């Protein structure tokens with residue numbers, strides 16, 4: 170016998186758990202499948218200082234534990250399950266995690282996005298210890314420090330500019346000799362005396378120990394002649410793009426040109442009535458915990474209205 174739910178939430182970052190808090194308080198007894206990274210991207214950051222209500226800051230994993238506790242307090246059920254297949258062709262919707270099938274009258278998708286990484290040894294271990302994929306989140310910790318930003322797109326140049334508010338020097342490392350970023354962003358970094366650019370250069374090793382002072386240096390390799398040099402630094406910011414976690418849904422729901430789920434106007438509604446999306450999986454622009462939480466609230470209210478209309 171398959172389990173049947175009014176609301177099934179896929180993903181457990183700020184968007185999914187906020188949707189869980191709201192739908193639980195509406196007595197909809199939501200079930201949350203937490204996925205392979207319970208708590209989402211915040212579990213790979215350290216201090217979160219820009220989430221309103223935490224003037225002293227809060228550790229990312231602690232904050233997600235608070236979100237989960239709050240959702241459970243109102244009756245949300247959370248399970249460490251990873252969704253492998255969905256069928257949204259008719260109601261009740263079908264969601265499989267491994268071989269187990271769950272039926273749902275409404276589904277809230279909050280599977281988030283994942284920052285692209287370089288794939289180097291040490292990179293994940295040093296996240297939050299000198300390595301970051303989010304300047305808005307972590308830039309503040311690099312006052313008067315020297316940092317590198319990897320990437321040549323708009324995000325890299327925007328992050329480089331932003332980091333000059335704190336860092337004493339920002340070096341952009343790009344693997345080619347031209348940026349793909351817009352001209353205006355290029356002009357902005359050219360005018361910024363704190364920023365320099367190293368062309369044709371790639372980070373090929375990351376040095377440091379998370380338990381012992383964190384990041385210390387990187388090895389840079391010239392992409393044209395292969396020569397290597399070590400580069401001491403305090404912070405390494407990766408801005409080589411994100412990918413939305415939409416593989417499960419690509420045959421069922423429309424995605425935009427960048428692969429994000431499309432939602433309708435100022436709502437969390439997808440093109441299928443009863444399927445809602447919130448958080449980074451449908452937002453390539455803001456990508457903040459607080460905006461994800463806000464959109465999770467919207468999805469819960471949209472789901473509640475939908476279920477009321479069906480009753």
Ligand code: NDP
Pocket residue numbers: 286287319320321322323324325327344345348349371408409410411453
């Ligand atoms: P992009 O895909 O535009 O750029 C990614 C950059 O990272 C490219 O320069 C790419 O190099 C480089 N890169 C990718 N993989 C690697 C790797 N393994 N090693 C080294 N470098 C790598 O992503 P963004 O996140 O910058 O932007 C995403 C979208 O969001 C874009 O459409 C952008 O315009 C938009 N955006 C707009 C902003 C604004 O207008 N203010 C701000 C931020 C983003 P290469 O060029 O060689 O491929």
